[in-house]
Amino acid sequence: MISDFPPAAILILGALLVPFFKGKAKNWYVILLPAAAFYLISQLEVGSSWQVHFFGFDLTFLRVDKLSKVFGYIFTLNAVAAFVYAFYLKDNTQHMAALLYIGSAIGVVFAGDLVSFYFFWEVMAVASTFLILGRKTEKAQAAGMRYIMVHIFGGLCLLAGMVIYITETGSIAFNAITDRNLGTYLILIGLLVNAAAPPIHAWLPDAYPEATVTGGVILSAYTTKTAVYTLVRGFPGWEILIVVGCIMTLYGIIYALLENDMRRILAYSIINQVGFMVCGVGIGTIMSLNGTVAHAFCHIIYKSLLWMSAGSVLYMVGKSKCTDLGGLYKTMPWTLIFGAVGALSISSFPGTSGFTSKSLIIDGAIHEHLMWVWLVLEVASAGVFLHAGIKFPYFVFFAKDKGLRPGETNKGMLIAMGFMAFMCIFLGLYPQPLYNVLPYEVPYQAYTFTHVIAQLQLLMLSALVFFLFLKLLKRTETISIDTDWFYRKGGRLFYYVMDKALNGINSVSERIFVGGLAGYLGRVSRDGPTRAAILVMVPAWVIGGAKGEKLAVKKANVRAALRTGTSPIGITAAIATIFLVVVFFLM
Amino acid sequence: MQGEKMRPKKEFDYFDRPENKRKLWIMLYVVCAALVVPDFFTQRHSYFGFDGFLGFYALLGFVSCAVLILFSKLVGLALKAKEDYYDK
Numbered sequence: 001m002i003s004d005f006p007p008a009a010i011l012i013l014g015a016l017l018v019p020f021f022k023g024k025a026k027n028w029y030v031i032l033l034p035a036a037a038f039y040l041i042s043q044l045e046v047g048s049s050w051q052v053h054f055f056g057f058d059l060t061f062l063r064v065d066k067l068s069k070v071f072g073y074i075f076t077l078n079a080v081a082a083f084v085y086a087f088y089l090k091d092n093t094q095h096m097a098a099l100l101y102i103g104s105a106i107g108v109v110f111a112g113d114l115v116s117f118y119f120f121w122e123v124m125a126v127a128s129t130f131l132i133l134g135r136k137t138e139k140a141q142a143a144g145m146r147y148i149m150v151h152i153f154g155g156l157c158l159l160a161g162m163v164i165y166i167t168e169t170g171s172i173a174f175n176a177i178t179d180r181n182l183g184t185y186l187i188l189i190g191l192l193v194n195a196a197a198p199p200i201h202a203w204l205p206d207a208y209p210e211a212t213v214t215g216g217v218i219l220s221a222y223t224t225k226t227a228v229y230t231l232v233r234g235f236p237g238w239e240i241l242i243v244v245g246c247i248m249t250l251y252g253i254i255y256a257l258l259e260n261d262m263r264r265i266l267a268y269s270i271i272n273q274v275g276f277m278v279c280g281v282g283i284g285t286i287m288s289l290n291g292t293v294a295h296a297f298c299h300i301i302y303k304s305l306l307w308m309s310a311g312s313v314l315y316m317v318g319k320s321k322c323t324d325l326g327g328l329y330k331t332m333p334w335t336l337i338f339g340a341v342g343a344l345s346i347s348s349f350p351g352t353s354g355f356t357s358k359s360l361i362i363d364g365a366i367h368e369h370l371m372w373v374w375l376v377l378e379v380a381s382a383g384v385f386l387h388a389g390i391k392f393p394y395f396v397f398f399a400k401d402k403g404l405r406p407g408e409t410n411k412g413m414l415i416a417m418g419f420m421a422f423m424c425i426f427l428g429l430y431p432q433p434l435y436n437v438l439p440y441e442v443p444y445q446a447y448t449f450t451h452v453i454a455q456l457q458l459l460m461l462s463a464l465v466f467f468l469f470l471k472l473l474k475r476t477e478t479i480s481i482d483t484d485w486f487y488r489k490g491g492r493l494f495y496y497v498m499d500k501a502l503n504g505i506n507s508v509s510e511r512i513f514v515g516g517l518a519g520y521l522g523r524v525s526r527d528g529p530t531r532a533a534i535l536v537m538v539p540a541w542v543i544g545g546a547k548g549e550k551l552a553v554k555k556a557n558v559r560a561a562l563r564t565g566t567s568p569i570g571i572t573a574a575i576a577t578i579f580l581v582v583v584f585f586l587m
Numbered sequence: 588m589q590g591e592k593m594r595p596k597k598e599f600d601y602f603d604r605p606e607n608k609r610k611l612w613i614m615l616y617v618v619c620a621a622l623v624v625p626d627f628f629t630q631r632h633s634y635f636g637f638d639g640f641l642g643f644y645a646l647l648g649f650v651s652c653a654v655l656i657l658f659s660k661l662v663g664l665a666l667k668a669k670e671d672y673y674d675k
Contacts, residue, residue: 250655257659258667330598371635378644379651386652398602450631454644457622461648464619467612469656478667488673 060112087412158190237284245279288364
């Protein structure tokens with residue numbers, strides 16, 4: 001039956017065959033796989049499932065409901081676009097890693113139990129690392145290493161939490177979690193590592209900008225959004241997530257404003273956008289959860305589009321720092337136009353998809369009378385236009401002409417960007433198809449006159465501030481210190497302290513034990529017999545009448561005899577006796 | 588490729604010309620002002636008491652962005668480092 005075949009298997013098994021295809025056939029093949037998975041997901045009936053009995057557990061590799069389906073749709077749709085974008089790429093490793101990564105992300109959203117969920121979750125972490133290492137630069141190697149270490153940490157938190165949770169509840173089912181104890185908080189931390197919530201977020205802006213051109217596009221969509229899915233599934237209505245989400249929205253903006261590297265700006269804006277979604281999960285009403293899912297859906301599209309346009313620039317120019325870029329509108333007009341659609345979309349500009357999805361979350365906050373949350377989200381919405389909506393396109397395509405004349409990027413990239421830009425505008429003008437596939441049925445109308453005007457006021461005044469404050473925003477050739485400092489510099493500091501402390505202890509011990517104590521013991525054991533012999537013999541000689549010089553000569557004779565091992569039998573016997581007496585007492 | 592073909596011809600440089608920059612500035616101011624006009628004629632629903640007044644969202648956009656920029660500038664003093672900071 002087609003209706004109970006896990007769609008993840010198409011991509012994961014399909015990945016194994018990639019090396020057998022040559023030339024363009026390889027590229028068509030990798031496009032076809034997610035397209036087939038998309039079709040399969042559209043055929044899955046809500047309520048169906050596929051279970052396997054494994055080591056005493058009933059593993060549910062397929063749990064179909066509206067929530068898993070909507071994520072399945074967008075994951076496969078985005079994969080098709082990403083592989084069209086990567087039509088120039090012949091690298092087997094990157095294609096296989098991407099398919100495994102996307103396949104296991106789909107595996108996570110269709111997993112009905114914690115065990116299979118955890119399995120796919122870890123495969124994701126490993127496979128995605130190869131999209132970073134694929135850049136083959138020293139920086140990418142180091143960033144990839146840090147990336148996998150952080151994810152191993154997150155995975156261990158998750159595993160520990162799951163073990164506690166499963167032991168307590170006796171069930172491996174993965175549904176909404178209501179208990180609040182050590183186990184569930186550990187699970188939450190594990191998920192928030194992947195959602196890139198501060199302070200455990202620095203892996204994202206550290207690693208994604210070091211990834212390959214297409215790797216960045218693919219990475220931007222799956223890890224954080226899979227985490228959003230698991231939060232919607234497992235932690236709806238956990239108030240702490242409102243706070244976490246609000247912090248994320250502002251944190252991302254501040255760092256994106258400081259950044260110079262265009263892909264790092266986009267990386268920080270992922271944190272900002274996921275913040276809106278996490279906040280929606282925390283609010284936990286039907287409307288805000290719908291908003292989170294809708295926003296994740298639209299976000300994947302416009303964020304991929306933004307990474308695609310930045311990727312095209314990197315691909316053509318080989319540079320990604322704002323200080324090296326500028327004036328590209330002259331030779332890369334299509335990349336600019338598509339990128340600008342993505343930039344407007346992420347800013348929730350009326351007429352684009354961000355407007356029809358983010359409004360659901362903000363209205364969710366209003367309906368619950370959460371004034372501060374609403375205010376933070378509105379401030380953050382204005383800030384998005386600042387850092388992603390204007391800063392990114394302005395410094396890359398306009399600003400100062402740096403004399404770069406790369407020409408437009410390749411056709412595959414343009415087609416993929418054109419498709420994603422179309423989707424942004426389509427879902428912005430006609431969001432009903434998206435609303436239809438959301439987990440809950442809530443009638444919603446984003447386009448009221450006052451709402452559109454309010455949003456336009458917010459955004460246009462943000463634009464005005466950007467250009468008024470342009471001098472303050474002048475790019476500098478700098479990086480920004482983030483929490484990865486603790487394991488990058490902090491690690492070295494730790495090494496330095498340990499080096500000094502442990503080696504200090506080492507040298508002190510050497511002086512005391514090797515030089516001092518051992519030498520003393522050596523002297524004692526060498527001179528011991530002589531001293532003992534003299535101690536015993538002297539009274540005998542004194543009684544025998546030896547005095548002064550004669551006594552000294554006798555002592556010297558014994559010392560010399562013992563040192564050379566040529567002592568008279570009597571003395572040897574005496575020493576042996578003393579030794580035996582000592583041993584006897586010691587025993 | 589397109590760029591190479593275009594280069595011998597006159598390059599499209601609309602956004603580099605000072606007179607156009609001036610036009611764009613004026614346009615931006617006009618749009619910002621025009622967006623507040625509808626507030627005179629419509630009554631926006633106020634959810635929290637203070638958010639219904641005239642040009643509220645315009646003010647919110649302006650103030651929050653100004654604060655965000657100034658704040659990031661401030662923390663940037665402490666957080667910005669040379670590019671080879673981690674290589675040393």
